[in-house]
Amino acid sequence: MHFAKFLSIRSNFARLLLMSLSIGIVGLPNVGKSTLFNALTKKSVPCENYPFCTIDPSVGVVAVPDERLWKLSEFSHSKKTVPAAVEFVDIAGLVKGASEGEGLGNQFLSNIRETDAIAEVVRIFDDEKVTHVSGGIDPLRDIEVINFELILADFQTVSKRLVNLGRDIKRGDKEVVALGALLERLKVALEAGKLASTVPIEPKEAPLIQSLHLLTQKAIFYVLNKKAGGKNLDEHTNQRIDTNLRITTNGEKDERWEKLMKFMEKTKSSYVIVDAGTEHDLKDFEGGEKLQMRNDLGVKDDGIDNLIKKGYETLNLITYFTTGEDETRAWTIKKGWTAPEAGTAIHGDFKEKFVRAEIIEWDKLLAAGSYVAAREKGLIRTEGKEYVVKDGDVIEFKI
The missing domain is CATH 3.40.50.300 (P-loop containing nucleotide triphosphate hydrolases)
Incomplete structure (x- = not known):
């Protein structure tokens, strides 16, 4: 293929x-x-x-x-x-x-x-x-061989990018200078045989390193x-x-x-x-x-x-659930996503149209015996846009 x-x-x-x-x-x-x-x-x-x-x-x-x-x-x-x-x-x-x-x-x-x-x-x-x-058979040797090849490939990527940015860095473009500084830190680590993932990254640098597609x-x-x-x-x-x-x-x-x-x-x-x-x-x-x-x-x-x-x-993924007579489904989201972001797994419009979400932990729902009983016991919570979804949440979105 x-x-x-x-x-x-x-x-x-x-x-x-x-x-x-x-x-x-x-x-x-x-x-x-x-x-x-x-x-x-x-x-x-x-x-x-x-x-x-x-x-x-x-x-x-x-x-x-x-x-x-x-x-x-x-x-x-x-x-x-x-x-x-x-x-x-x-x-x-x-x-x-x-x-x-x-x-x-x-x-x-x-x-x-x-x-x-x-x-x-x-x-x-x-x-x-x-x-x-x-x-x-030597598993650590094999790991070192694989990682060395990945590191060397990344080193070549970083080195070429630095050469290409040379003139722009000299002109003082802020974004390019920031990228250049990041590339230099990466180059030092890779030269030392370290993975790029070991280099501390500031939140503002995240988009920059993602653009490099390093192995x-x-x-x-x-x-x-x-x-x-x-x-x-x-x-x-x-x-x-x-x-x-x-x-x-x-x-x-x-x-x-x-x-x-x-x-x-x-x-x-x-x-x-x-x-x-x-x-x-x-x-x-x-x-x-x-x-x-x-x-x-x-x-x-x-x-x-x-x-x-x-x-x-x-992959830093977690699962939340929707459940009913028609379908029970596990939805995949990134850890740390808010309720509106989690809704986009179902439909892209959910984030903008989000009003609130009714949430209960999966095991508490089962223990209650029914949605009606869970509601009567006050186990179902209403959460807003800032709520961070937890693994195992059962969610009903209100839009």
């Missing part, structure tokens, strides 16, 4: 789903990205065991798991239930030297630039049958791909040979895992552990059968649900 066509499809999805931001699935070749994408979307894309099998990005819109939605739907006896949605984009494997055009580097970096957040997938399992481009300004979280029954770093303990030539363990985690966890803590990074292979095998099963198979395989959590929720959280 040509990337321009992909963007057109993405635009159509966004109009249909009102607010569906995208997360780019990024990683080195053969770390399980496409397997993960298949499990996420139940959409078949090539994922053979060789680099660049996913040359064109694939996009899938997935429902955000939310038991609150289904409880509200049951409460209202709704004819229709519509979950919140988020897009995941499978981007072909990044390789060392991508920022210099290695592999299909320039194309990949351009595709990443079009997404709103990045999910970096790294392997934390050893498997001789699945080759690794760098030889052995490392995007929110990033990490997907640690393990394998059921395999040699997983989070389960493996260091071994030693005693004086009797017996192999024993000292109870300590694998050194590679310890280094990875220290990185996560130091950088305050967010991560989720997923068994992409198992989730892919389970993708066509539902309900009790899926739960039984998960138990048989010793996989406790639904890694895909956790991944989707983590992506939603990383």
Whole structure:
């Protein structure tokens, strides 16, 4: 699929789903990205065991798991239930030297630039049958390779922009001078190997940095791909040979895992552990059968649900609900939006026509037993234009 066509499809999805931001699935070749994408979307894309099998990005819109939605739907006896949605984009494997055009580097970096957040997938399992481009398994090394390429691409963007602004900066144009100062701060950080997102930004500078479309300004979280029954770093303990030539363990985690966890803590990074292979095998099963198979395989959590929720959280999104006999729907908004802004998720005119909103927390509504009972108990509040919507609010707009 040509990337321009992909963007057109993405635009159509966004109009249909009102607010569906995208997360780019990024990683080195053969770390399980496409397997993960298949499990996420139940959409078949090539994922053979060789680099660049996913040359064109694939996009899938997935429902955000939310038991609150289904409880509200049951409460209202709704004819229709519509979950919140988020897009995941499978981007072909990044390789060392991508920022210099290695592999299909320039194309990949351009595709990443079009997404709103990045999910970096790294392997934390050893498997001789699945080759690794760098030889052995070292998730922190892989993260450093990926981030280095993203940082280098951003450094090139910032440097070129500074050169182009040179004359205008000398003329003293205030807006250009402000942009130049921001670019200089970004350049220093990027030269030091830091992500653009680590640079403190004043509120007035937000539009300036957004105009740069920097890769490392995007929110990033990490997907640690393990394998059921395999040699997983989070389960493996260091071994030693005693004086009797017996192999024993000292109870300590694998050194590679310890280094990875220290990185996560130091950088305050967010991560989720997923068994992409198992989730892919389970993708066509539902309900009790899926739960039984998960138990048989010793996989406790639904890694895909956790991944989707983590992506939603990383995009700084929250959900509010509307519910009734016709429909119960989860609406996606940015955290911090006021009631009039939240109304635009339903219709663009709601912000201007907003009068007030009647609001109740989802769990209080269920506990009350009915809207009538909730109103009689004074649980339904009337809020005005300044009200900041909270995750889980059930809202009825008055316009």
